[in-house]
Amino acid sequence: MKNILIFATLLIFSSINGVSAQVVTPSLDPTNPVEIAAAASWRFGSTIGGGGKWGTQKSDGDQLDSSTQSDLSDMAFVNSSYIFAYQPTTVTFEISGVVNETDYQWDGSDSTSDSLTEYEKNETNLKLAIRGNNQVSVGIEFQSENYKDASTDSKLTAYGGSFGMRFLDSIFISGGLNRKTLKADEFESDLKWQEVIGGVAFQFGSPDQNMFKIEGAIKIEDKAKVNLSNSALYYYRPKITTTQGSIETILGGYLLSYRYRKILFEAIDDIALDRDREETRNRIGLGYRPTVLTMVLYGETRIEMEDSNKYETQYLGFNVSFSFM
């Protein structure tokens, strides 16, 4: 059972720290990587940049439902990220990643058993997309993510394909499939699952003038399970459905953005008493984007609900990039 809990933590954090998730067209903040490769075709030129993010979570009595008073965890979290997107012609290449993401968790049901748990994660995303007739886009992508803590050393790899279409200059749709594989010593064999993504966006204007974008998207990840080594136990990965919407605008060189995301972790049928869990995230961004330089500050709140328990995490982040049309 211990292993099950360890890996559940691993995968949840993979989701928490996901990229900025632009599914249909790129964010107006060019430092944010696209989530599916086909969206990269709609970038406005090349970009190089990076950012940082830190957050804190406290799950004390103030943030738990009054019926559950036990301390579950306190957490501090930090990472840095980079992006390089190159768009010489109709082909776009994008490499992005997270470097040395570290998380400190104080975990224990009482003060005598509290312990410090630390993990490190590095993530690399490669995307290649091609745009045709300025109306269609196809992309392929590869992702590698290493995760390590005191008891676990695992590697997630994923590859996939996606497409996008543009109508009436301002309407974009996209869809994609990803195939993911998680390798870990604790698993008897690799854990594999599929992910389907789709979305629609409306986008007007140009980033060097005024611009407005609104996007809605959904991502569905299959449930999966694998035997644990030398054990009759299974590791279960729940079905995860992510819905999200974002609004961004550039007005007079200032960038404003808001993103809402809801993630539903469905209960696993094989586990008695397992229940759905839900996570909602709200992020606002305020930045400055003149012609080449873009600087954006982000504030984000994440609320996780499990039965009547509520966990709240606050994040702060910043992005800086240089763009070349």
Next chain:
Amino acid sequence: MIHNRLMQILLGSTFIYSLLTIQLFGQVVTPSLNIISKPIMPAASSWSKLNSVGGEYKDGNGKRKLDGNEIYDLEVEGSIGVVGLSIGNLDIDAYVDEARFDTKYDATYDGDFINDFSETYVSFSLTGDGDVTVGAAIHELARSVFAVSDGDEDVSIKQSGLIGSFTVKVFESVFLGGGVERVSETNSLSVDNEWTNATGGIAFWFGQDTDSQFRVEASVTESPKAEKEVDTGDTKNSAYHPSSRTNRINVDLMMNGLLFSYSNINQITQQEITNSSTGESVDKSKTTINEGSVQWVPEEGMILGFAFKTFGYKEVYEDNIDSFKINLGFIF
């Protein structure tokens, strides 16, 4: 003396695993708009005058179920390389396909599974007066199958095929075609065998040579039963190839160079199989495959795409494998 049960197990593998790796974009009468797709009948290639080269990586996994229980984890990984050249009215096509399978199990049950697979194909086709094409091809298949029996063993199976085919453009957008493949099989357990497959099809293709096209092709392949008895002094078993019928349908829709393809294939093989693990029997096996793909196809330049495929095979046991592919190529 090799026991009959082992040979019975191997009957299905001849077809099953070639279907597991085949691409399904229906190139019997007309060429698939998916450039990375493997041709089936050579004469179809002449209706395309593109020069292209491409490759594909594929990865899949699934389960085998027997009597309601999941008994094996099935994994497959492989790659394909495809070349198509058009020189005047001569078209040359070739591909190499290879796949490695990994079957994980705690205990073995009656029923074979494949270890690896490789396939090569070279074809030449000619365009006649603009309404007729003819073609010939050499087709080689090789695979290693692990046969579960009293003396579990790897079995090597090789097939060599010679293919001849023709197509006719009946109206501006309607095509008919057919062909035969003479197959010679060698098997490390049985004597050599041979038979002839016959294939026919019809296609509707609109918008040729533009960046917005629509194509539908349906085809059927009949493979007859073929038996070879052992001669006196043979140390191998008799050979038996079961009869089968394969139906395919393929739809291509290209809009502004963005290609969406869907294909379905169904194969029924007439074969008596009794599974010693359960005691159950069937008199035929069924294979069902669905594949969808998206690809960017320019007039010239880089091709980029991906595909998703589901494979199902059912006799006494049932295999289901989902796989995903990404492909990259170039039209010049």
